[in-house]
Amino acid sequence: MPINLAVFASGKGSNTKNICSYFSDSSDINVSLICSSSLSSGVVDYAKKTGVPSFVFSKKELVDFVALQDVLNSYCIDLIILAGFLLKIPEKLIFCYPNKIINIHPSLLPKHGGKGMFGKNVHKAVIDSGEKESGISIHFVNNKYDDGRLIFQKSCPVSSDETVDSLEKKIQLLEHVFFPKIIKQISLSL
Ligand code: GRF
Numbered sequence: 001m002p003i004n005l006a007v008f009a010s011g012k013g014s015n016t017k018n019i020c021s022y023f024s025d026s027s028d029i030n031v032s033l034i035c036s037s038s039l040s041s042g043v044v045d046y047a048k049k050t051g052v053p054s055f056v057f058s059k060k061e062l063v064d065f066v067a068l069q070d071v072l073n074s075y076c077i078d079l080i081i082l083a084g085f086l087l088k089i090p091e092k093l094i095f096c097y098p099n100k101i102i103n104i105h106p107s108l109l110p111k112h113g114g115k116g117m118f119g120k121n122v123h124k125a126v127i128d129s130g131e132k133e134s135g136i137s138i139h140f141v142n143n144k145y146d147d148g149r150l151i152f153q154k155s156c157p158v159s160s161d162e163t164v165d166s167l168e169k170k171i172q173l174l175e176h177v178f179f180p181k182i183i184k185q186i187s188l189s190l
Helices: 014-022 042-050 059-064 066-074 091-096 120-128 164-188
Strands: 003-009 029-036 054-056 079-082 101-105 133-140 150-157
Touching: 003 014, 003 164, 014 029, 014 042, 014 164, 029 042, 029 066, 029 164, 042 054, 059 066, 066 091, 079 164, 101 164, 120 164, 133 164, 150 164
Parallel strands: 003 029, 003 079, 029 054, 079 101
Antiparallel strands: 101 133, 133 150
């Protein structure tokens, strides 16, 4: 039986698209579901175009967890990947998927994580604090933002003339190279 992934995303979804294309020819690992908290998220259109089943839910439905749990069960989801998902993951979901929810964060945690630290906010904080390096962190999800056990980090230099946009590009490149590989490792270890 293949490992079934659900990818959760709220934003433009470059990681979601990259993960889907990385596993598109895999017989061991399938992206079986794309979940989003926003109908206008790029991933919803992408799911429709590519035929990957999708499920859009409100913050209330996420917290209630009833409908979402049914959907996750109906696709036999083994592992949940947060790829730019902005809502806090409720206890009930963490309880059902212990050490089976993975997030990626665009800084070297524990630096520059936590509530409100997403997207360009993170890169601005890194530059403003004069960091000489930044990077990506992939970690298990617990009940605090960006706080669960680290799985993998990769750093990159922050140059003296770095801008938020240039740093964002560097980080996105790292995310696209390493996130699918780490997802594969974790999936095959389940
Ligand atoms: C990424 O930078 C990721 O680290 C963070 O959210 C961003 C999502 O980017 N959690 P995208 O929507 O996949 O392009």
